[in-house]
Amino acid sequence: MIIKLLYTIIICQLLACGNTKEPVSNSPAEDSVEVELNKEVEIIGLLYHRFNESKYPSTSISKVLFRQQLSYLKKNQFEVLNFSDAILKLRSKDTQGKYIVITIDDAFNSFMEHGFPIIKEFGFPATLFINTETVGSGDYLSWNDLKILAENNIEIGNHTHTHDYFLDMDTASRQQTFFEDVYLAQELIKSNLNLKPSVFAFPYGEFDEGMIEIVKKMGFIGAAAQNSGVMSVYSDLYALPRFPMTDHYGKLELFSEKISMKALPVIRKVPSSTISQINPPVLKLILGHVELDFNQLQCFIQGGNCDVTQSGNDPYTIQISTNQKLGSRRHLYTITVPSKDNNQWYWYSHQWVFPADK
Ligand SMILES: [Zn+2]
Structure with a gap:
């Protein structure tokens, strides 16, 4: 009971719930x-x-x-x-x-x-x-x-x-x-x-x-x-x-x-969350302007490839999708793309989670 009370006090401090004051910061x-x-x-x-x-x-x-x-x-x-x-x-x-x-x-x-x-x-x-x-x-x-x-x-x-x-x-x-x-x-x-x-x-x-x-x-x-x-x-x-x-x-x-x-320099991703209510989900990435050979860009999901489309005006905005419903709890969309001079490969992956229905 005392431990439970202690937890409640601390979680309230952390989450700033109820009438508690500022959240606690106990480290730099x-x-x-x-x-x-x-x-x-x-x-x-x-x-x-x-x-x-x-x-x-x-x-x-x-x-x-x-x-x-x-x-x-x-x-x-x-x-x-x-x-x-x-x-x-x-x-x-x-x-x-x-x-x-x-x-x-x-x-x-x-x-x-x-x-x-x-x-x-x-x-x-x-x-x-x-x-x-x-x-x-x-x-x-x-x-x-x-x-x-x-x-x-x-x-x-x-x-x-x-x-x-x-x-x-x-x-x-x-x-x-x-x-x-x-x-x-x-x-x-x-x-x-x-x-x-x-x-x-x-x-x-x-x-x-x-x-x-x-x-x-x-x-x-x-x-x-x-x-x-x-x-x-x-x-x-x-x-x-x-x-x-x-x-x-x-x-x-x-x-x-x-x-x-x-x-891979991903400046922003949409959605930012890993949890998706939509299946199959679509991921939008806005990339930093490093020299990339987009012709060699590859996109993988478990057991296959995913589709990548670039925005008409800005090749550094890409959208990743698949037409297959994702079947298990967790999935990765993985992107690899080389530099223009082909000397260096870049990697990025995003994990999707489909929690059990409640
Ligand atoms: Zn573990």
Whole structure:
């Protein structure tokens, strides 16, 4: 009862509900959102889940391939950062270059057994996003394991307590439920590891604007989504893209292609939301004026291609559509396009979510 009351007070402060005063700001994050982002920095986020668990092909990567990927990074002298340092680079005005971030979601045992020893061997940092409800049960790491990882250059991030499908919840209660869940995870990490995570990852990469506001106001400096793409000045710091890395999508040839991508400069997208009431949805993008060879532009959705039309007056305004109804919960529209001199490819993707009907 007391905990419930505490939650209600805090959520009211965060959401400025009732008669409460100004929303609480407990970190520099809220102010820093306005800081001009660094145009010279691009960061490739890599997203892993399970290691050497071939019975989960959609989320697992073999030890052999993971080692090959890290060898490639080392050989090509990429600088690898953890997620919070990547965000600081994006916010910084005086750094430049291309960086890599290794992130692992869900904290399965196989990370400790197969993934972490390889990361340690290469001396790279990484960020592990943990959902606290399952810690120590089934095939999830224990608090003791997490403590060892945290002492060995693995940053711990918040991935909620329950790892729930928050978008399936009633919109009236969603924000409060989400806040309570993230808050509880933060408390458990603090009491078990004596750490206060500064970064967050949305379960399944699903969110709405209200959830992003809560993550900002709780003091996190940035958050990860699950659509593929390159982090840059054009990214929302609270919905940063990551390339999923599995045995299929992480094959060395594809891996080297993806880490050589640049961020397509999307100045504005309509709609801004990932949730669509219309199926199939239409996405409009307004692009920055970099030199692009639009003749080679490609558009993909799962299992096929999508259609792209350019506005008659302005080739940098494009509309993406498909005539097929999208059949499952989450879909990506992915765009790739080369520079005019063909030396560089740009990448952008937008995730659509169709929450379960209520
Ligand atoms: Zn997850």
